Amino acid sequence: MIKLEHISKTFEHNNTTIHALKDISLYVPKGKIYGVIGKSGAGKSTLIRCVNLLENPTSGKIFFDNQEITHLSNRKLIEVRRKISMIFQHFNLLSSRTVFDNIAFPLELNKTPKAVIKQKVKALIELVGLSDKADVYPANLSGGQKQRVAIARALASDPKVLLCDEATSALDPETTRSILALLKDINQKLGLTILLITHEMDVVKQICDQVAVISNGELVEQSSVGEMFSHAKTDIARQFIQSTLHLTIPDDYLVRLTPEHKEGLNPLVRLEFSGVSVDLPLLSQIAKEFQVDSNIISAQMDYAGGVKFGLMLTEMKGTQKSTAAAIAFLENNNTKVEVLGYV
Numbered sequence: 001m002i003k004l005e006h007i008s009k010t011f012e013h014n015n016t017t018i019h020a021l022k023d024i025s026l027y028v029p030k031g032k033i034y035g036v037i038g039k040s041g042a043g044k045s046t047l048i049r050c051v052n053l054l055e056n057p058t059s060g061k062i063f064f065d066n067q068e069i070t071h072l073s074n075r076k077l078i079e080v081r082r083k084i085s086m087i088f089q090h091f092n093l094l095s096s097r098t099v100f101d102n103i104a105f106p107l108e109l110n111k112t113p114k115a116v117i118k119q120k121v122k123a124l125i126e127l128v129g130l131s132d133k134a135d136v137y138p139a140n141l142s143g144g145q146k147q148r149v150a151i152a153r154a155l156a157s158d159p160k161v162l163l164c165d166e167a168t169s170a171l172d173p174e175t176t177r178s179i180l181a182l183l184k185d186i187n188q189k190l191g192l193t194i195l196l197i198t199h200e201m202d203v204v205k206q207i208c209d210q211v212a213v214i215s216n217g218e219l220v221e222q223s224s225v226g227e228m229f230s231h232a233k234t235d236i237a238r239q240f241i242q243s244t245l246h247l248t249i250p251d252d253y254l255v256r257l258t259p260e261h262k263e264g265l266n267p268l269v270r271l272e273f274s275g276v277s278v279d280l281p282l283l284s285q286i287a288k289e290f291q292v293d294s295n296i297i298s299a300q301m302d303y304a305g306g307v308k309f310g311l312m313l314t315e316m317k318g319t320q321k322s323t324a325a326a327i328a329f330l331e332n333n334n335t336k337v338e339v340l341g342y343v
């Protein structure tokens, strides 16, 4: 549906050249939700703005629905932009217009007959769950409600693609979940293709089918969400994944934790299970084969893209030789093991 081929973008600023995007190629299939994740300054906004040519790439090609759109005339570009809608972090609603009139705005610009506008806006207001707010002004809406209006407005032109520029970054976690659920619902009901940018892996985990990681303007990794959570290839992707899992060492272990091994101390290890290793009875195997008992201190399991993954903090009880053999066994079975110290 959307294809970027070798997109680069440079900015000239104070006599220096900023390489915001470097040779980025990606493909967003029809009907999928595709997430682009990166830290601040990675180039996410520049990338999403290149897709609808709010920003012109310095080089490379952009295709929408198999048609190259990189060098379209303004008139043709306006037509294409109707099919590629966008929502923003700060909603961008018109404060002097009610919910109904905000959603009607693109239809009015398009000279849609009044009766059609009325019918369409009513249906959109229902779709986003704001039936009782049609006559309310944006100032009297919550952040989540404002984003719902923005989504309805973006859908008014019957787009094929919705671009989401950090659409939930200004919202609290619960509202974020409800907006993401709405986007997923729309994706499924309308078959709408969604391309979103975010700095939060939780967003990717909740709704995306595919994900690309960008860092310093480069696309460093892309795959299905399940594949990335089970076999992340780059450190930066692993960092994002770990940010969705929160394990802390309890205080009573922290005070005893020493970096060096001493007689009588056991390793405190952080185990990262993903893909196949999640379903294997690895801890019972190391108990049987190496006589190493695991004292589980905390654990978290989760799902992303249909794949289970998890983290565990455990004290491994055994001799120095047997715990080393158990660690090697776990590593050979797709488990990432980090010895945090000895307790």
Ligand SMILES: Nc1ncnc2c1ncn2[C@@H]1O[C@H](COP(=O)(O)OP(=O)(O)OP(=O)(O)O)[C@@H](O)[C@H]1O
Pocket: 011, 012, 013, 018, 019, 020, 038, 039, 040, 041, 042, 043, 044, 045, 046, 047, 199
């Ligand atoms: N109009 C511009 N002029 C000059 N430099 C720019 C311009 N827009 C972006 N940049 C630079 O390009 C790089 C990428 O910026 P971009 O806004 O795309 O990153 P981002 O990943 O969206 O970051 P954030 O999450 O902080 O918004 C940054 O170094 C930024 O300073």
